Amino acid sequence: MNTIKYTLSEDHLPKTWYNIQADLPTPLPPVLHPQTHQPITPADLEPLFPQALIEQEVSQQRYIDIPSPVYDIYRQWRPTPLYRARRLEKALDTPAKIYYKYEGVSPTGSHKPNTAIPQAYYNKIEGVKRLTTETGAGQWGCSLALAGMFFDLDVEVYMVKVSYHQKPYRRAMMESYGAKVIASPSETTAAGREILAQYPDSTGSLGIAIGEAIEIAAQDSKTKYALGSVLNHVLLHQTVIGLEAIEQLKMAEDEPDIIIGCTGGGSNFAGLVFPFLGASLRGESQKPIKFMAVEPAACPTLTRGKYAYDFGDTAHLTPLVKMHTLGNSFVPEGFHAGGLRYHGMAPLISHLVQLGLIECSAYPQLSCFAAGLTFASSEGILPAPEANHAVRKAIDEALLCKEEGISRTILFNLCGHGHFDMQAYIDYQAGKLQDSEYNPQEIAMALAGLPSFE
Amino acid sequence: MNTIKYTLSEDHLPKTWYNIQADLPTPLPPVLHPQTHQPITPADLEPLFPQALIEQEVSQQRYIDIPSPVYDIYRQWRPTPLYRARRLEKALDTPAKIYYKYEGVSPTGSHKPNTAIPQAYYNKIEGVKRLTTETGAGQWGCSLALAGMFFDLDVEVYMVKVSYHQKPYRRAMMESYGAKVIASPSETTAAGREILAQYPDSTGSLGIAIGEAIEIAAQDSKTKYALGSVLNHVLLHQTVIGLEAIEQLKMAEDEPDIIIGCTGGGSNFAGLVFPFLGASLRGESQKPIKFMAVEPAACPTLTRGKYAYDFGDTAHLTPLVKMHTLGNSFVPEGFHAGGLRYHGMAPLISHLVQLGLIECSAYPQLSCFAAGLTFASSEGILPAPEANHAVRKAIDEALLCKEEGISRTILFNLCGHGHFDMQAYIDYQAGKLQDSEYNPQEIAMALAGLPSFE
Known part of the structure; x- marks a missing residue:
């Protein structure tokens, strides 16, 4: 036994990924612009993501190479x-x-390299030099650090503060792969400074770390943002x-x-x-x-x-x-x-x-x-x-x-x-x-x- | 690339292991009894090892199932x-x-389960209830703990003291597999007590830990000793x-x-x-x-x-x-x-x-x-x-x-x-x-x- x-x-x-959007009985509700509350356009996402990933986000094609x-x-x-x-x-x-x-x-x-690798790849071929991201337990941060290393991209990881302290070994692994790791909330972003002003002892959250990583990415056309979950x-x-x-x-x-x-x-x-x-x-x-x-x-x-x-x-x-x-x-x-x-x-x-x-x-x-x-x-x-x-x-x-x-x-x-x-x-x-x-x-x-x- | x-x-x-003793140009020098300095007999090793492993130790058969x-x-x-x-x-x-x-x-x-598994198996089929061993980095201890768990054997690991403190996570893994872990040199054996009397701050060594594990095994017919390296x-x-x-x-x-x-x-x-x-x-x-x-x-x-x-x-x-x-x-x-x-x-x-x-x-x-x-x-x-x-x-x-x-x-x-x-x-x-x-x-x-x- x-x-x-x-x-x-x-x-x-498998030679392709499977896109469940092709088989949904009813389509996904639209994603809305944070200010206008109107459905966003691909152009709205360009500061954060490469074209190929924006296309995959909305694609209705069942199998994608x-x-x-x-x-x-x-x-x-x-x-x-x-x-x-x-x-x-x-x-x-x-x-x-x-x-x-x-x-x-x-x-x-963990499973995280399955998406870290293609995300780094698509950014690389579109001329991106640096990726920012958040990480909770550190599995995602390690995986993006690994992927960045394979495709010669700089990687900056905002790590939820409680994990930053609980998991120094995950941090060490990211650094071994050449990534820069910042405890979030941090003083390096407006979003982080605002949280720290209100809650100086904040242990952080993925929501906060995401905000910090996005803020950095939005400031520089050669820097994009990578997310380890949630998105299509x-x-x-x-x-x-x-x-x-x-x-x-x-x-x-x-x-x-x-x-x-x-x-x-x-x-x-x-x-x-x-x-x-x-x-x-x-x-x-x-x-x-x-x-x-x-x-x-x-x-x-x-x-x-x-x-x-x-x-x-x-x-x-x-x-x-x-x-x-x-x-x-x-x-x-x-x-x-x-x-x-x-x-x-x-x-x-x-x-x-x-x-x-x-x-x-x-x-x-x-x-x-x-x-x-x-x-x-x-x-x-x-x-x-x-x-x-x-x-x-x-x-x-x-x-x-x-x-x-x-x-x-x-x-x-x-x-x-x-x-x-x-x-x-x-x-x-x-x-x-x-x-x-x-x-x-x-x-x-x-x-x-x-x-x-x- | x-x-x-x-x-x-x-x-x-592979269905067999390969035994290099079959192909040696000159045979191994004999193993000697610690007191008599005469070649040991299988009976000398019986307090420590099961029959099957003693036979493998001296076998000249090229392939062993x-x-x-x-x-x-x-x-x-x-x-x-x-x-x-x-x-x-x-x-x-x-x-x-x-x-x-x-x-x-x-x-x-690591590679250590390759031998931990058969060692636990041969001990189990010969009626052994408990295995003692030493571990340095903890890779061997973890592997014997794993093997003991698979074959329902108690496992006691003497862990070199410097590693015991440097590597608490290896220790935790052994304990997760149900093994008992003791920092070596320890007070639980005469060998350990002797070292501690002479060098109270001893950080331990594999040689000391082996001595402790053997001492415990030799005291009880249902307890045998397992070594993670060195032996044929x-x-x-x-x-x-x-x-x-x-x-x-x-x-x-x-x-x-x-x-x-x-x-x-x-x-x-x-x-x-x-x-x-x-x-x-x-x-x-x-x-x-x-x-x-x-x-x-x-x-x-x-x-x-x-x-x-x-x-x-x-x-x-x-x-x-x-x-x-x-x-x-x-x-x-x-x-x-x-x-x-x-x-x-x-x-x-x-x-x-x-x-x-x-x-x-x-x-x-x-x-x-x-x-x-x-x-x-x-x-x-x-x-x-x-x-x-x-x-x-x-x-x-x-x-x-x-x-x-x-x-x-x-x-x-x-x-x-x-x-x-x-x-x-x-x-x-x-x-x-x-x-x-x-x-x-x-x-x-x-x-x-x-x-x-x-």
């Missing part, structure tokens, strides 16, 4: 393995079949995960009943889920699939947020997008899954949740760490704290199968390893972590500050 | 990738072709690396001129080199190959040690083996490549060095960290500090090719990633690390204490 690996040969590395320089770098660690977790199944004594796609084999240990083109690039998983499940002669991913901005979830969900929307699935998004109880965007137009950042520099949001001024507690601390959610995922196509739930962190250790003790891989949310849900669904005496096929995304997160595990095992619940009053206040035209 | 991955399909995962429960676990991450480092070649502007075998994809991030059976298990690499170089239609590995106890070096060296000894190589062992200048066993009978531990509990040694009382400075701090060397490697079949060199740590960053900046993977010694040598050989205008094919073992070693990189980049050279007087003193019958 051992764990089985499904290795896809390199000839089966992966450029060969990107493909050649993907090949360094892709296709990633798909595993059948038979040791975990045995430990849980469940009739369920549990599969996981493992993205921790990338050089930075980011989710698009991650679909290489699900496209591979479809082929690998064919090798296993199996079809999923349930597909699970953790959600912060939504990119690893979308990466695994969208290719399956697209097939389902086109009526090509053999059986109905439940798609399950799992978020932290301390930042419950999908389960406690409002579906409304909001800014992507705290400084109100981004366009307005319709999404599930806790309000752009919401700053979650400094819990350990730093990659899941965003106030908003990818508009594509929010839209699909509104259409009733995705189920959402929120879990407190202690039960997620417990699940991570259960997983490690049978599968041997210690997951990142973010990924533990998906592990928790997969285990709970498998235990439900046991209770009901039904075998279901469960697939989840193990989006990264926890080798950079050992302090969180030390704190958990020492009993130092608590379940920081969301504060309903703070969310209500943040939501009250949403743009008023809604 | 991108890095190329040679992926071996799972059908090509990998048991299927071991094979099934290997399959979780093996075959590991072989890469052609074309981005590094380009950065160095060298005519050399550089290949590296990457063992960092295992659950613990450990090197045997690692040959899966080289056997895969042979197949992968065939895919690349290439043959190596130079094969490089770093050496502490010798296991990752042997794992890559022995299958190639064996073919060479049998006259089956197409062209002559240089085999190069690289050790740290601060613990220069092969380049400054004596080829003599010595104990494997400081407490003189192990049998006497003929090897290159700095003397069992030698305690190297607490430099960062904790996995390379052993006073001795695998007898098989020592023997082959004596036969003139392996070239040896020693490098100070700063130049190795510099090489590691050069490697990371082109290949994207940040190596473990141990592996940086092999990277340094590979880069130097590639630069020599450039100087001489000759293209050679260089293969090296990238035995682990550096995700647990970021503090070392932070210290290096902050200019806090120094080149701690060996102290000739200390070595002379330690060598003076070698068993006198030599």
Whole structure:
């Protein structure tokens, strides 16, 4: 009864990404200009993004070619393995079949290079010299630093202050790849100075860091901005995960009943889920699939947020997008899954949740760490704290199968390893972590500050 | 010009290990009993090791079957990738072709599970309940903890004190896998207490930790001892690396001129080199190959040690083996490549060095960290500090090719990633690390204490 690996040969590395916009039953609500509240034009986005990514953001084409320089770098660690977790199944004594796609084999240990590489590539070929970005847990910052290094671009990373201090090793990795790392909120931007004036002890948030990174990018035509999640083109690039998983499940002669991913901005979830969900929307699935998004109880965007137009950042520099949001001024507690601390959610995922196509739930962190250790003790891989949310849900669904005496096929995304997160595990095992619940009053206040035209 | 991955399909995962003892031009000198100085018998080793491993230790059989429960676990991450480092070649502007075998994809991030898994397996089937061991950098301890978890064995790890404090995250990982970790020298053993009485501030050494682990194992018939390097059976298990690499170089239609590995106890070096060296000894190589062992200048066993009978531990509990040694009382400075701090060397490697079949060199740590960053900046993977010694040598050989205008094919073992070693990189980049050279007087003193019958 051992764990089985499904290795896809390199000839089966997908040649295209999958764009779910081609298969949506109703189109995405338009993105609005922050001042005029009118639908934005490509020209509005040009200061921040290269043409190719702006086109991908709105493209309705179902499959989009992966450029060969990107493909050649993907090949360094892709296709990633798909595993059948038979040791975990045995430990849980469940009739369920549990599969996981493992993205921790990338050089930075997570799924983030899947989009960092093409983003750096498209910027490079359009003459950009420098990229700015934000990072929470540091996985995205490391990945953009890596990609910038491959394509000879300067990279400046605004790192959420709580993670900057909690995760010095992630910072060291970015610096090893040649990036400059700044704790956010910082004194280097107007947005950062404003926050610090009001809250000198601010531990930061992704919304603040995004505002800082955008402010810098907007000042210089050779500097653009890169986002690690949320946007359509980011989710698009991650679909290489699900496209591979479809082929690998064919090798296993199996079809999923349930597909699970953790959600912060939504990119690893979308990466695994969208290719399956697209097939389902086109009526090509053999059986109905439940798609399950799992978020932290301390930042419950999908389960406690409002579906409304909001800014992507705290400084109100981004366009307005319709999404599930806790309000752009919401700053979650400094819990350990730093990659899941965003106030908003990818508009594509929010839209699909509104259409009733995705189920959402929120879990407190202690039960997620417990699940991570259960997983490690049978599968041997210690997951990142973010990924533990998906592990928790997969285990709970498998235990439900046991209770009901039904075998279901469960697939989840193990989006990264926890080798950079050992302090969180030390704190958990020492009993130092608590379940920081969301504060309903703070969310209500943040939501009250949403743009008023809604 | 991108890095190329040679992926071996799972059908090509070797079914056997390769035993170089079958091909040695002259046999290994016998292992001697610590008291009688007579060749030991299998019965002498029974308190410490299971029968199957004692048999492998002396076997003259060329190929030894990998048991299927071991094979099934290997399959979780093996075959590991072989890469052609074309981005590094380009950065160095060298005519050399550089290949590296990457063992960092295992659950613990190094090559160590290759032997931890079979060791735990053989102990389990012979009824053992508990394993004791030592660990330097923590890679071996993590791997035995992982293996113990898979086969339901208790694991107790004596961790060299300097690493115990430098690497709390490795310790946390062992504990996450359910192992008990004790800083060595400790008060729990007579050997540890004796050292502490004499040197209360001892930072420990592998030799001391081995003595402690052996003492505990010898006291209880259900407890055995596991060693992470040095012994013949450990090197045997690692040959899966080289056997895969042979197949992968065939895919690349290439043959190596130079094969490089770093050496502490010798296991990752042997794992890559022995299958190639064996073919060479049998006259089956197409062209002559240089085999190069690289050790740290601060613990220069092969380049400054004596080829003599010595104990494997400081407490003189192990049998006497003929090897290159700095003397069992030698305690190297607490430099960062904790996995390379052993006073001795695998007898098989020592023997082959004596036969003139392996070239040896020693490098100070700063130049190795510099090489590691050069490697990371082109290949994207940040190596473990141990592996940086092999990277340094590979880069130097590639630069020599450039100087001489000759293209050679260089293969090296990238035995682990550096995700647990970021503090070392932070210290290096902050200019806090120094080149701690060996102290000739200390070595002379330690060598003076070698068993006198030599």
